[in-house]
Amino acid sequence: MLSALNLARAIENGELTPTQVIDRCAEAIARREDEVGAFIALDVAGARKAAEAPGLKDTPLRGLPVGLKDIFDTADLPTECGSPIFRGRRPARDAAAVAGLRRAGVEHAQALEDQDVGLADDGVLPRNHVVGDVGIDWRPDRGLSRLEVGKETTRKFS
Numbered sequence: 001m002l003s004a005l006n007l008a009r010a011i012e013n014g015e016l017t018p019t020q021v022i023d024r025c026a027e028a029i030a031r032r033e034d035e036v037g038a039f040i041a042l043d044v045a046g047a048r049k050a051a052e053a054p055g056l057k058d059t060p061l062r063g064l065p066v067g068l069k070d071i072f073d074t075a076d077l078p079t080e081c082g083s084p085i086f087r088g089r090r091p092a093r094d095a096a097a098v099a100g101l102r103r104a105g106v107e108h109a110q111a112l113e114d115q116d117v118g119l120a121d122d123g124v125l126p127r128n129h130v131v132g133d134v135g136i137d138w139r140p141d142r143g144l145s146r147l148e149v150g151k152e153t154t155r156k157f158s
């Protein structure tokens with residue numbers, strides 16, 4: 001998988017379309033999601049439709065798909081914050097950060113799992129009360145920080 005910068009350049013140069021990038025990401029997710037368990041919602045069809053919007057190629061991020069943590073309100077996907085008390089919650093509008101990403105040309109097609117309200121039960125183990133444990137090879141002896149756990153999830157999809 002190419003980096004976001006290289007994907008944006010490939011779209012700009014006409015080597016790839018935003019729809020092709022979305023399809024590549026969807027294929028990677030389909031191959032690994034059962035093992036990794038990082039996504040709680042996907043709207044590949046909606047992302048493909050949005051990727052065909054006129055002028056998208058002229059935006060800074062050229063229609064790149066982005067997975068957002070389940071703590072950012074998104075009008076087109078559930079935002080449950082990893083908590084059963086928010087199960088099925090559909091925000092009326094995007095969070096400011098999401099709206100800014102969309103204006104920059106990001107296509108949001110998926111919601112990444114999150115711990116209950118963004119916090120881990122024990123401060124260490126990635127667990128979501130809606131979908132269960134995250135499929136990351138987390139071992140405290142490896143000394144992974146929270147940021148490195150996110151990178152580990154990303155590596156599993158590349």
